Amino acid sequence: MLYLPKTSPALLLALSLLLGACQRATTSGGTPPAATAQTGAGAELPALSVVNPVLPGDFPDPSITKVGDTYWATATSSNWGPAFPLLHSTNLTDWQLVGHVFPQELPTWADYYFWAPEISQEGNKTYIYYTAHQKDGNLAVGIASADRPEGPYTDHGPLVAQPDGSIDGFPMRDENGQLYLIWKEDGNSVQQPTPIWAQRLNEEHTALVGEKKELFRNTAPWEGNLVEGVCMVKRDAYFYAFYAGNGCCGHGCTYGIGVARSKSLLGPWEKYEQNPILTKNEQWACPGHGTVFTRGQRWYMLHHAYDTRSFEFVGRQGVISEFSWTPDGWPAFKNSNPVPPRQANVAPRNLTDEFDQPTLLPSWQWPVQERPTVALRGGKLLLTAQPQHSGAVLGQHTTTADYTATTTLLSPAKLPAGTIAGIAAHGDPENTLALTVGNGKLQLWQLEKGRQKTLGEVKLPAAAALTLRLQAQNGSLFRFSWSPDNGRTWQHLPGLTAPINGAYLPPWDRGVRAGILAKGPASATVAFENFSLENQPTAAQATDK
Known part of the structure; x- marks a missing residue:
């Protein structure tokens, strides 16, 4: 999408739909993947063949975008520095670690728990929406930006910090082209529900404006004590929110992925009755928290999962799973889990x-x-x-x-x-x-x-x-x-x-x-x-x- 910060939101939306850009992964624009599906602008490419994990090692909460011909990814670094790895690839299989969002000094306001960075390209700017713990405070969603995906990045500080904590920020434009921040209130940390919120974000991407609106919260039995890690796309008449539910981590994890949809970004939202749509199998346990992207007219998700042979000792690894759409407009992963059809011996990363x-x-x-x-x-x-x-x-x-x-x-x-x-x-x-x-x-x-x-x-x-x-x-x-x-x-x-x-x-x-x-x-x-x-x-x- 053209970077036109002074253009009206409605015109921004129209231009982005015309260009057929993909919000998270397939072009350098900032529009939902639905644009490709709706306009038919996306070419039918050969089937993608990848060997999972595409991000071997401890790369939780991965996110992905595409700038030109290159895919860029980042992931949670938690309490390891440098904060937030930056990796690139031209084929989605061979990834190279080229740096970090904060390679030397941490943001002045944050001290630990560097989680869930969402990398987003809009116009000529790359944005990282990330979670970190505030000094003398709680978890907050912050933002950093750069003129190139490899950086250097300028930190703009926290966008939202609720008393119970705010995590898992994700940017999305509504049906009128208005930019919003989507995030989770971390209620499970105090034995409370976990609302998913939306609030207007200024076009400079530096501050929230207006009032926040709750989209949905954990209500289904499979979701347990939380929903989190929302990724949104727009397809045809609907906004789709892919989200994770239940326990994320450790050998007893219960994570899975669900989806909800709405014709308006601010709701009402309808959860899919067939949730969860992505669950464990013999090789991969507790899939969750990732970013949807398109390649031509095919749909994929880069998310994390534990390899059942190494589990928490290696950590949550980056995995790509493909999904399609049902006749009534819901996403469907093959066999409801990340099941590749064959085994391959993969050279280890030494x-x-x-x-x-x-x-x-x-x-x-x-x-x-x-x-x-x-x-x-x-x-x-x-x-x-x-x-x-x-x-x-x-x-x-x-x-x-x-x-x-x-x-x-x-x-x-x-x-x-x-x-x-x-x-x-x-x-x-x-x-x-x-x-x-x-x-x-x-x-x-x-x-x-x-x-x-x-x-x-x-x-x-x-x-x-x-x-x-x-x-x-x-x-x-x-x-x-x-x-x-x-x-x-x-x-x-x-x-x-x-x-x-x-x-x-x-x-x-x-x-x-x-x-x-x-x-x-x-x-x-x-x-x-x-x-x-x-x-x-x-x-x-x-x-x-």
């Missing part, structure tokens, strides 16, 4: 970092409130220690339940007094399982709910460098070993050859990261020579529709 680049690879993450001090110099990563919790932490997404991570630590005998460093499986700053060197020891320890316990230790071997290894099995079982000769031979700590139970590691809404740490006085710096992560291949599902 990583080797020799620390020979001028800047840190964008895939490295850290606890969002404890950003580490890092320098890259002479083929080494210099990590400055932190004294609290697990210390200074850098982590990588895992993508399968079985994986191996290694790192080489230089001059282990010369670490400053009171400093330890090594390899770890990270849940959050208070839940870690690590093999470290320091204080004359090679030590295996766990941090559970902030309480540290030593599991085993030996005298530090005499070596110029030590290579440390972490091996994960079924997501929750861990073995640690070390090598004095660059991986030619491996040794376990005495009495610790059996796997260690790390089931306590993942927080309620995040997967486990594999990475490195340095704990001790802030004056101490530790040198790492490399890091590698090998995810073991597993059979993954593919869609071919």
Whole structure:
């Protein structure tokens, strides 16, 4: 759609319908996918074949848009920094992580829970509607914008922050072309219902105007204590609200997707009697919270789901599911769940970092409130220690339940007094399982709910460098070993050859990261020579529709 900020809303709507732009994904405009379906402007393209997950690893609440010939996606980063990954693809299968919405500094008003970013292209601007926790407040919906989808982004602060919390913002224009923000009131956090609200948003996308209007709330038994994650599209005479219901996260999750429709954005809204329309299957559990997009005249949804073989240990992964429309105008996913028709062996996403680049690879993450001090110099990563919790932490997404991570630590005998460093499986700053060197020891320890316990230790071997290894099995079982000769031979700590139970590691809404740490006085710096992560291949599902 042409970017005409001073044009009347009615003319904006007419122009966008004429151009056949798709609200979330298929063009650089800001109009519902219905425009393509109504006008027939969308070309009939070959069937899309993707291998799920298209976003392997912990990428909850994914959203997608298309700018030119390139698809852009982002997802929840929660309490990992940098906030909100930015990925692009030209084929919806091969995605590259190219940066983050907030790569360095967080918005000044927010401190944690960076959830549910909705990426939206309108005219020449890219907008990110996101959720974050206000300092000394509650959850709020904020907005950031950029002249290019890759950024840099300017934050415009919170749009709405209700006493119970406001989350899951989504932009939509009504039948008259007026721009609205759709969001959820987070009532379930205080044992209350969860209304979905709509309120006018100014054309600068910086402030709400007028009065809010409730669209619907959790009333159906399958929805449990919440509805959330609304994505809207317009098709023919109806607005459709795709939404998630019930419990989102963890091994006991009950998430699914429902749909409601209305001929007017402000209602009345009718929920589909066949809800939920997207539920679990043998491979994917608890699908929910995503963005609808079109490709030609076909309809898809990028949403998250747990792989049942790795579940909460990897986290909620990005999955594409196709749907069609019933004769009476309701969306229908094949078999009511994301069921690809065949299995495919997918090459795992592996990583080797020799620390020979001028800047840190964008895939490295850290606890969002404890950003580490890092320098890259002479083929080494210099990590400055932190004294609290697990210390200074850098982590990588895992993508399968079985994986191996290694790192080489230089001059282990010369670490400053009171400093330890090594390899770890990270849940959050208070839940870690690590093999470290320091204080004359090679030590295996766990941090559970902030309480540290030593599991085993030996005298530090005499070596110029030590290579440390972490091996994960079924997501929750861990073995640690070390090598004095660059991986030619491996040794376990005495009495610790059996796997260690790390089931306590993942927080309620995040997967486990594999990475490195340095704990001790802030004056101490530790040198790492490399890091590698090998995810073991597993059979993954593919869609071919």
